[in-house]
Amino acid sequence: MDISLYSVAVIFAGYFVLGTAGFGSALIIVPLLAWHWPLAFVVPLVLLIDVPAAVLHTGLNFKQVMWRELPPLLPSVVVGALAGIGLIRWTQGEWLLLILGGYVIFIGWKGLSGAATAVRVSSSGLHFAGFAMGLVETMFGTAGPVVMSWLSQRVADPFLIRATMPMTIIGLSSIALGMVGATGGLAEVALWTALASLMPFALLGVGLGHWVSKRISAAVLRPFIYGFLCLSGFVLCARALRGLYS
Template sequence: MPDLLASLIPGVSPGGFGVLLAATILGGLVRGFTGFGFAMVFMPLASIVLGPVAALALIWFIDLPFALPIAARNAKQAEWREVLPLLATATLALPLGLWLLLWLDRETMRWILAGLILTAVALMASGWRYHGRPGMPLSLGVGALSGLFSGMASIGGMPLAVFWLSAQRNDRHKTRANMQTFFGVSTVISGTILWYKGILTLAALMMALPLFAAYGLALWAGTHGFRLASETTFRRIAYAVIFASALVSLPLWDGFVGR
């Protein structure tokens, strides 16, 4: 089995694979529980092992078989008047995010990634809420940020989480339906662009194979946990896991742990 893993994930140590596996399980639990957050957990941790570009491709392959059927199940509950404008501007901004990902060096991207995630979690956990119905300019702006962050680090769900969770107009079921639908459609769109840019490779697909089962089980467990948890618990657990992942990934600790 170790030989098989070595062939699928060349150049990654057993400890590195352990980090990828833990990130996959934690990210799957959060994704199933909240409807978002896989990349917000997985990307900062996987970037330590693989770097941001390879981690971005790995996220796409791991989530693809699950994102599409989940989106199909949630599409009828989604508020399409909110989803479509976000999708439009996210698609336009995604290439700019990819350009930044490829242009910036690995360590700088790790600092930016962790900083963005920590800021978003702090904002959501602070109790700040947007009151009223968001207008079209705000929706388009959030969509553009989502596309930018999706291209940079596959964390396009982060602005949406702040937008929909903070607005407090929809209950958590409507929020999850919006997010799941958005992710399903945007996965197809982003995959096309990532393939064109040469980021989605056969090597990335092979690397994703050992992680599919762990992600699927964690996603299932998170979904069942969502059905049992209260609204307050739902938010607190998601924020805590995302915050911890971003904090651990900071390059600040590299000297202490020998990274």
């Protein structure tokens, strides 16, 4: 696969958003690069870049990361990832993506309206959230909005949400990569060549986005995060509708 200025710009923009908001890189990168490269190539590539990019973001925000949030989700995430591998063989999941997009828009709207507050979530809610994260990450490579929806109900401070999001991405992407690798999805040499070429621009985007985030207030960051969450929901819905009617 040829590395063009277009692919470099898309990668940089996606990870700049990750560095600023803590999520959203795949929602920008996957649809835009899918115009340039096959989706079966783009999703593993983004998963491979996500892990080191999220490690960098987590290191830059180490003291603000809510470490306790991820471990209880992991068993359900693994089950969801296994279900995603099975569903890929039967369906592209457009209806699932449409429902997910509507839910993400609802959570984003609640946050923008000021109605979102941290609440205690039941064990069944926790298992469902973990299952959805694993399923969506494996099938679409874009579980960030699901994680954001979960964290926004657990944590009120937008800076803590921003810091914790990439830590969950590390776990989710690693599990999804394991599933993709087990099915032979990481064997293509061009995938690793593209990874080596694009990784510096991803890390640069994360670093610059982090620098910007440290110079804005919570009053600015909160609507930015929830507004981008709403936009993410619309992107998911548009992607689902394109699949349903194409």
